């Protein structure tokens with residue numbers, strides 16, 4: 001058994017800090033082996049906090065204390081104490097200066113928290129609690145300090161020396177080392193601190209702010225990657241402009257910097273003036289990155305930039321408030337991306353992610369409210385719930401207020417709380433005040449975990465011409481929250497007539513109907529508050545078809561007994577693009593779940609015809625700007641994922657789901673062969689080979705459609721299809737088309753395709769073996785293969801010279817892609833996948849607990865499987881829990897899963 005259980009941190013225990021640190025002067029003597037950190041802190045008692053025992057408790061981990069002085073006096077051992085987590089200085093005055101000197105070891109830091117080595121550079125990651133691995137400090141977000149930083153290093157190894165804020169001069173020291181000073185005028189919490197040192201290449205541009213200030217923009221990358229920064233730079237400038245026009249937020253420092261690092265636990269980090277990125281969210285060239293990669297880069301660059309106001313200028317009081325900055329910033333980056341490309345497609349992608357990641361989380365053992373009540377390890381709470389559901393809560397408030405009042409609300413928020421560390425409640429209070437509405441009940445969304453279920457029923461009264469919708473809400477119990485209160489839910493609806501047009505809407509008691517817009521849209525935002533709500537629409541000559549939860553107006557599971565004919569009708573006619581897509585998804589989901597149950601079930605003609613019809617509407621001219629947006633069509637034609645289908649079943653049938661999806665895709669591929677080929681050829685861009693690659697959303701949409709169609713054709717392959725995929729693989733000039741063709745070639749059976757897949761894979765490796773981010777794709781493709789020998793192959797790849805447990809991107813590409821992206825092979829009946837994952841987690845935990853805990857996730861939902869698999873997963877989880885000295889990260893996830 002584990003020896004000690006790590007302590008639980010509770011939101012209700014929050015107390016203001018007893019001391020504040022107004023000024024932090026830090027001096028680093030940087031070296032990979034050992035770095036000296038000298039900190040001079042100006043401390044004073046916090047007037048807002050009650051007096052404690054008079055001792056100062058500073059956080060600190062894995063630090064070697066070399067020296068300690070208070071107001072210039074070296075402290076004798078009797079006046080302080082050091083343990084694994086803290087430095088306690090006894091009986092300190094009300095106001096004083098404390099100087100510490102510590103030694104740390106970046107090259108031994110495999111957890112990638114604090115100061116660590118990535119390739120040849122040194123960099124930091126401090127959120128959430130990494131700063132305490134750099135120096136003794138009050139490492140909590142409600143302590144905001146002004147930082148002045150001095151960096152000293154050997155200029156041969158570390159010619160570039162960066163920290164937050166504005167540059168304040170450099171010096172050459174007599175011993176040959178270089179010194180650089182940085183000064184950040186904005187008080188900030190320690191989690192936003194950053195240092196980078198290395199031999200870095202620079203890409204520079206500039207941005208003129210709304211008030212006319214010229215800001216240099218600098219992207220630093222490893223030498224050799226300078227040609228992959230254009231897209232990140234373009235995205236950054238677009239984000240800066242967007243924040244000015246949409247939120248009135250201008251950049252505040254004299255300089256903005258991004259550094260791309262190859263070893264990074266998460267996506268990126270919004271350190272003040274010095275964002276540090278996982279390089280996969282910076283580096284892109286059309287031949288190395290897919291359209292999806294380009295879109296992610298745009299979104300993450302914007303996300304981190306937007307944090308400058310939502311996170312940095314206004315930060316979180318404590319980590320329970322994480323969604324204050326993350327939920328709002330995700331909402332902001334979603335809206336930004338929607339404005340750059342297709343709003344409809346962006347909403348579909350965001351909801352797909354919410355449903356495939358957040359809904360299962362909210363229904364499993366790790367379920368927690370957007371504002372959690374307790375945690376053991378805060379790093380485990382950077383979740384889809386805090387981020388994506390948190391964004392949905394902001395989106396709902398924006399919807400309830402409408403654009404003008406929402407902007408008033410955010411203006412008020414920025415004005416009232418600038419420079420402060422606040423709570424999600426403070427945010428809601430601003431929306432409430434600016435919107436002039438009561439959000440008391442709405443606040444429950446922050447406190448209550450679980451995905452609400454809406455059961456809808458309706459009744460049409462032909463004599464009265466009335467149509468009544470009845471909506472019941474309930475939220476299932478989640479761990480620690482048995483009883484749920486009803487929520488305030490914005491519920492957008494439209495009603496369609498027999499021709500598929502939006503009807504004017506008039507509720508009983510209203511004097512006039514709201515009429516459809518010029519675009520033919522008539523949507524009404526109903527507000528649900530009670531457990532059961534009824535709404536009666538009047539003046540209806542015939543029974544309408546309801547279009548419910550338009551635009552996915554709330555993060556809920558909707559149940560309404562649509563007939564297949566209704567869904568086909570909505571798929572063809574709904575004025576709400578999101579609901580057209582959702583109708584198609586529901587139709588496919590139903591059919592697939594029926595096919596899982598009845599193995600022999602054949603695909604109904606009506607389904608094939610609905611697909612044929614959708615394909616017919618594909619634009620004839622690839623460049624024509626028609627309503628049948630190819631990107632949207634590609635979304636409509638994409639079947640629900642295996643993971644999403646699993647979430648719909650009480651007991652997940654892993655093999656059945658895979659078989660049903662394959663059968664359906666193969667049937668469509670065979671029956672619709674001519675239609676699919678026609679769409680494929682129409683969208684094949686001969687120019688593509690010539691090099692005039694087009695990054696526009698329209699062109700990306702055409703590639704998405706063509707590759708979706710190729711996927712279906714690949715499910716019913718013959719020599720012609722093999723040749724088609726081979727031609728695409730050989731001649732495409734961009735990674736989107738190359739990887740799509742490679743995936744298809746790899747999945748085709750050997751008796752049709754021979755060794756075409758293996759040859760293509762080998763060619764891909766030869767071409768890209770030195771390009772780390774592309775190599776990640778090579779690892780991931782193999783890990784996700786449905787071939788029966790995939791686990792053996794993954795094990796073999798662990799020994800590949802280019803595999804390393806020390807690189808999180810590589811670990812995610814191989815082990816993560818297998819465990820989370822290949823349900824068929826990971827959940828193999830013999831449990832070999834589970835044993836493999838548990839072994840890897842035990843190997844990784846001592847090195848990098850954050851990554852180890854994240855890899856665990858596919859096993860946390862063990863209760864959803866058949867008894868055999870349950871027992872096998874449970875055994876592995878128990879085996880992990882028995883290990884001595886587990887990290888708090890892994891301990892918390894495993895113990896909650898078993899609990």
Ligand code: ARG
Nearest residue numbers: 127128266268269270379382
């Ligand atoms: N704040 C970062 C973001 O932009 C994420 C940092 C996550 N860090 C962690 N240790 N979990 O979303």
Ligand code: ZN
Nearest residue numbers: 303307326329
């Ligand atoms: Zn963020």
